[in-house]
Amino acid sequence: xxxxxxxxxxxxxxxxxxxxxxxxxxxxxxxxxxxxxxxxxxxxxxxxxxxxxxxxxxxxxxxxxxxxxxxxxxxxxxxxxxxxxxxxxxxxxxxxxxxxxxxxxxxxxxxxxxxxxxxxxxxxxxxxxxxxxxxxxxxxxxxxxxxxxxxxxxxxxxxxxxxxxxxxxxxxxxxxxxxxxxxxxxxxxxxxxxxxxxxxxxxxxxxxxxxxxxxxxxxxxxxxxxxxxxxxxxxxxxxxxxxxxxxxxxxxxxxxxxxxxxxxxxxxxxxxxxxxxxxxxxxxxxxxxxxxxxxxxxxxxxxxxxxxxxxxxxxxxxxxxxxxxxxxxxxxxxxxxxxxxxxxxxxxxxxxxxxxxxxxxxxxxxxxxxxxxxxxxxxxxxxxxxxxxxxxxxxxxxxxxxxxxxxxxxxxxxxxxxxxxxxxxxxxxxxxxxxxxxxxxxxxxxxxxxx
Numbered sequence: 001x002x003x004x005x006x007x008x009x010x011x012x013x014x015x016x017x018x019x020x021x022x023x024x025x026x027x028x029x030x031x032x033x034x035x036x037x038x039x040x041x042x043x044x045x046x047x048x049x050x051x052x053x054x055x056x057x058x059x060x061x062x063x064x065x066x067x068x069x070x071x072x073x074x075x076x077x078x079x080x081x082x083x084x085x086x087x088x089x090x091x092x093x094x095x096x097x098x099x100x101x102x103x104x105x106x107x108x109x110x111x112x113x114x115x116x117x118x119x120x121x122x123x124x125x126x127x128x129x130x131x132x133x134x135x136x137x138x139x140x141x142x143x144x145x146x147x148x149x150x151x152x153x154x155x156x157x158x159x160x161x162x163x164x165x166x167x168x169x170x171x172x173x174x175x176x177x178x179x180x181x182x183x184x185x186x187x188x189x190x191x192x193x194x195x196x197x198x199x200x201x202x203x204x205x206x207x208x209x210x211x212x213x214x215x216x217x218x219x220x221x222x223x224x225x226x227x228x229x230x231x232x233x234x235x236x237x238x239x240x241x242x243x244x245x246x247x248x249x250x251x252x253x254x255x256x257x258x259x260x261x262x263x264x265x266x267x268x269x270x271x272x273x274x275x276x277x278x279x280x281x282x283x284x285x286x287x288x289x290x291x292x293x294x295x296x297x298x299x300x301x302x303x304x305x306x307x308x309x310x311x312x313x314x315x316x317x318x319x320x321x322x323x324x325x326x327x328x329x330x331x332x333x334x335x336x337x338x339x340x341x342x343x344x345x346x347x348x349x350x351x352x353x354x355x356x357x358x359x360x361x362x363x364x365x366x367x368x369x370x371x372x373x374x375x376x377x378x379x380x381x382x383x384x385x386x387x388x389x390x391x392x393x394x395x396x397x398x399x400x401x402x403x404x405x406x407x408x409x410x411x412x413x414x415x416x417x418x419x420x421x422x423x424x425x426x427x428x429x430x431x432x433x434x435x436x437x438x439x440x441x442x443x444x445x446x447x448x449x450x451x
Contacts, residue, residue: 016087025081032077036068042191042208067208070186078179089172096165100406105148105157107410117426117439122419123450127154130420134411137449141442142409153414160407165429167400174393181386189381196221196240197278197373205378215378217246217266222254224372226275228322238275240374267380274375281319283330284367285346290360297366311337312361319368326350330365405430422450 015021039060040047048057048066064071104111112118123130131147131154138145143158192205192213201220204212219242226238237258244252244265257263262271280302287308288295298306300316307313315333323329327349335341344363347353351364405428412423424446428435 013087016084017091018084019088021084022081022088025077025084028077029081032068032074035065039065039068041069042067044208075183075186078183082176082179085172085176089169093169096169100162100165103157103159103162103408105146106150106155112410112412112423112425115425115427117436118424119443119446120421120423121447121450122416122421124419127413127415127420130422131156131413133449134413134422137446138409138411141445142407145411153412156411156413158409161404162406164400164404164406167397167402167404170393170397171401172397174390174397177390177393178387179390181383181388181390184383184386185381186383189379189383192378193273193375194219194378195276195373195375198222198224198371200373205376215266215268217244217251219244219270219376221374224275224374226321226372235275238272238374240272240376242270267382269379269381271377271379272374273377275372276375278371278373281368281370283316283319283365285314285316285330285332286351286364286366287314288362288364290362308361314363315341317343319370321368321370323347328365328368330368332363334359334361334363336360402430405435407435 043066045057048060052060060066064073068074134156135145135147138156138158143160145156145158148155148157190207190213192207194202194205196202196219198221201218203215203218205215206212222241222243224238224240227236228234229236239256239258241254241256242252242263243250243254244263246266252263252265255263257270257272259272262269264270283300283302285298285300285306286295287298296308298314300306300314302316302319305313305315313335315335316330317333318331319329321328323345326347329345329347332344332346333341334344344354344357344359346363346365348365348368351366354363407428408426410423410425412421412425414421414423424443426435426439426442
């Protein structure tokens, strides 16, 4: 390989290992996530044209901003960050591996002087006796020692939690696994939608682009119900009852789903997304001639008209499931022959309400029926378990990286002026303040041991 080729490869390697690239990827991912939150994803073209003008819509659509998390450039950004993370880990791992597997049993004097946690004492006795005492001391208060004898003196080395140095690499690995799971979900998964009327069944769902996807089984909406907050038309809760059939057999029978309580089957999760009326309401209106017991009942849809024996017509003008706090109500348009039409409000929960009107006919709302469709979001994400594995490793890696530290201790023994010079040195690769408190207590025990 020529020097020029080596230079290009070195620059490329340095580029992928650079901290600047890591910061760029993280900032870009954060900005795009904000954009993906501001711009609603996977909506219909009609929805976006209500928000943006046609030129802006075409521009954003060409940039894949309406399905950003499945876009080519977003997946490419994830891959770039994964490569950067792998290269950074590979570049720094050999030094950490050497430090863990081949620790400095005999550090230089300069290295010993650089440590801030140190204490020293001169004691009487011979070198072997003091060494035995210090081996016992360090083992009882810290960890077993490894002894190295040199011409300069005797070095005792002990360490705890040496594998804590790999906590950051567990974190790196977990991030890679999460990104791999996200890429798997984006490439092989989908997010689709379907509307099912009450009593209806589907075996397909549709992507935002309008492309159908065969489910391989049938989903039936057995029933749908909605409740509202008092004095408003805001839905409080809406619920679908779903049945799943595969190969003619019921595999999920009448499973209720609500928002945040989805149904999952065969790797596909159905979320309650929205709802709407499937056709107009059917109202049963009871009509009674004032002063008589005989009544008539008419079943009308919104806008339909019925004729009474004297030629008076009644039209179902409007209907609501919750009129203020009075419950279901209907508005009728009543028109006598040769007279102008009048509006009459009737309530299901108050059948005697119309008596106060003092009209010729008394009206009441007997029954109503409104069929709805349930709007479901169908999501398939084969990478979700990979993401959960990565999240678990991320928690473990963060706990190791932030709460466990690699602590090392050296005892240096040298003969000096008929005595033995004992020097205790300690260090921690993380959380130095806590280690200083620990070392202060260790110094007290050290001085008592050698007193």
